[in-house]
Amino acid sequence: MKKLVPGLVIGALVLGSSAVAAQGGDTLSAVQERGQVICGINGGLPGMSVLNEESGVFEGMDADFCRGIAAAVVGDPEAVQYTPLTADQRATAIQGGEVDVIFRNTTQTFTRDTTWGDFGPVILYDGQGVMVPVALGISTLEELDGASICVTSGTTTEQNLADQMAWLGIAYTPVVAAEIDTVYGQYEEGRCDAVTSDRSQLAGRRSATADPSAHVILDGAISKEPLAPLTAHGDHNWNDIISWVVYATIEAEELGITSENIGDFAGSANPVVGRFLGETGELGAALGLENDFVVDVISAIGNYGEIYDRAFGPESGVELPREGGPNAHWTEGGMMYSPPFK
Numbered sequence: 001m002k003k004l005v006p007g008l009v010i011g012a013l014v015l016g017s018s019a020v021a022a023q024g025g026d027t028l029s030a031v032q033e034r035g036q037v038i039c040g041i042n043g044g045l046p047g048m049s050v051l052n053e054e055s056g057v058f059e060g061m062d063a064d065f066c067r068g069i070a071a072a073v074v075g076d077p078e079a080v081q082y083t084p085l086t087a088d089q090r091a092t093a094i095q096g097g098e099v100d101v102i103f104r105n106t107t108q109t110f111t112r113d114t115t116w117g118d119f120g121p122v123i124l125y126d127g128q129g130v131m132v133p134v135a136l137g138i139s140t141l142e143e144l145d146g147a148s149i150c151v152t153s154g155t156t157t158e159q160n161l162a163d164q165m166a167w168l169g170i171a172y173t174p175v176v177a178a179e180i181d182t183v184y185g186q187y188e189e190g191r192c193d194a195v196t197s198d199r200s201q202l203a204g205r206r207s208a209t210a211d212p213s214a215h216v217i218l219d220g221a222i223s224k225e226p227l228a229p230l231t232a233h234g235d236h237n238w239n240d241i242i243s244w245v246v247y248a249t250i251e252a253e254e255l256g257i258t259s260e261n262i263g264d265f266a267g268s269a270n271p272v273v274g275r276f277l278g279e280t281g282e283l284g285a286a287l288g289l290e291n292d293f294v295v296d297v298i299s300a301i302g303n304y305g306e307i308y309d310r311a312f313g314p315e316s317g318v319e320l321p322r323e324g325g326p327n328a329h330w331t332e333g334g335m336m337y338s339p340p341f342k
Contacts, residue, residue: 027100027238028073028288036079039066040099043084044180046204047311047318048105058082061311062103065123065229068245068301069101072293077300088154088178091116094232101242102230105201107156120229120243125326125335127221128160129199131206134216136193141218147193148173150183157197160223198225200320207317241287248294250338251276252303253329259302262295276341283341304336
């Protein structure tokens with residue numbers, strides 16, 4: 001468990017700059033030589049990635065996974081340059097090599113997977129919803145006939161809204177902006193009657209309003225939004241690393257391994273645990289990593305349940321119940337499932 005580069009670096013994307021990640025090549029070597037992972041994030045979304053102004057540290061599920069990648073690859077979870085991206089910048093950033101990986105509440109779709117880059121495992125099964133002021137007294141989508149709706153450009157959200165409203169025969173006026181802060185600023189200023197996005201995003205932004213109780217997220221979802229990390233086409237090993245770091249957090253939860261008790265599992269008689277922690281076998285070496293990379297990851301960010309609770313648990317301020325839903329572990333009826341580490 002080596003430690004190479006201390007500290008937190010916050011970066012801003014400069015499109016058109018020289019590439020910082022290997023394009024279609026050896027991203028792992030580029031990252032290790034640089035000593036930090038450049039991670040594309042939202043940066044303004046509670047629950048997923050937002051800067052804690054008191055600590056100066058990015059918090060949320062996406063930010064945690066960026067730290068997990070750095071822990072596995074560099075040996076230091078704080079060796080991350082967080083690069084905030086607008087929705088419109090994502091494809092350009094990953095294809096141009098401005099970032100090594102994107103963890104930015106990004107929905108995996110057919111078109112994006114074939115043209116933008118290569119996706120890793122889903123980290124949050126989400127769905128698009130609609131938020132309205134409680135004062136409007138609206139409880140169904142049909143009641144928004146003739147309304148104006150704020151939406152972010154360059155997202156699946158914009159197309160989903162158009163498709164759903166056309167299908168239901170509901171007339172509406174889209175109020176479009178590229179920047180997430182602009183979208184929600186317009187909504188809070190009353191320049192639109194409603195705002196639509198992933199339900200996780202709506203919950204996060206509602207928590208940041210002056211009075212969260214003044215806004216309601218309508219029941220139901222109008223789309224499937226599987227949120228997943230994204231890497232550039234062509235570097236299969238780097239995508240494998242991203243994928244197996246995510247899977248490690250899910251497998252750790254199944255095995256009962258947490259950031260607090262991982263030391264207790266050292267020397268376990270269970271061969272599954274031994275391989276998982278890198279005490280036996282050469283799984284890490286197959287990726288170009290230390291065989292105990294999983295220990296670094298779980299020690300730094302915990303298992304998937306710990307990550308989810310920090311982001312969306314009862315004390316997060318952005319509560320999204322996990323129990324009984326798709327983000328529950330597969331042993332509890334959900335869809336969170338890791339392939340075996342063998």
